[in-house]
Amino acid sequence: MFLPATMPMASAPRTRLIIQAIIFVGVSLPNLLDAFSSSVSTSAPFAINVAFKVKPERRDKFLQTMANNMKRTMSTEPNALQFLLGRDIDDENVYYLHEEYKTRQDHDDPHRLTEYYDDCIQFFATDPFAEPHRADEFALCHEPPTLKVSNRVGAVCLNVEICIKPEVREAFLEVIRNNKRGSDEDEPLCLQYSWGESCDTPNSFYFHEQYVGEEGVADHFAAPHFEVWAEFASKDPFVKPPVVQKYTIIDPMNL
Secondary structure (H helix, E strand, C coil): CCCCCCCCCCCCCHHHCHHHHHHHCCCCHHHHHHHHHCCCCCCCCEEEEEEEEECHHHHHHHHHHHHHHHHHHHHHCCCEEEEEEEEECCCCCEEEEEEEECCHHHHHCCHHHCHHHHHHHHHHCCCCEEEEEEEEEEEECCCCCCCCCCCCCCCEEEEEEEEECHHHHHHHHHHHHHHHHHHHHHCCCEEEEEEEEECCCCCEEEEEEEECHHHHHHHHHHCHHHHHHHHHHCCCCECCCCEEEEEEEECCCCC
């Protein structure tokens, strides 16, 4: 995907700050997530991108908490397909998460009803973050993985938000489908290209991409399907600048 500019991690609208709302507004977790569920089928493949800016003195506890959540999610939940954590390439206190589930329902139950998920919520309530974190939930626009996805520590990742004008939607979808097809089939150093539409905001799309090192990223930018995307992106199709988060996968259990 063409990434016009790397944007700083920014606060999201209140409706997208799911856990912040739970903690600071006092909305119960089931009621809040039920409200989000109404706008997306619970049978669709489901994914989440989350960005955290952690206070330096809370970093070790954050990593410990996330490591436990990751390990237990992937070992005990059959329909949890992917759970990874990565660190920003420039800021050691900024972390990104990507999760995928077979369906939205699999995230709602059992995942968010587990003891280890509750441990995360309780930790988040102790003011460990330097700024509000954002959680972007989206329904995948393609088939989910058939098997659980293993994390490749050190892979270069991109989490991206793209919000398009309604009138270019069909052209956008065609270009992105072509981009995914080319990335999956023609790029040996592309490990993953997942994308989908926001669960609550039409025409807002989220991406998770993985590459083998900077060489893989460079190969993607040089690919013919990237040129098609770059041409589309040059025609002012966005309602706001894309948000791009670049990071490398880490193993929080072995830092």
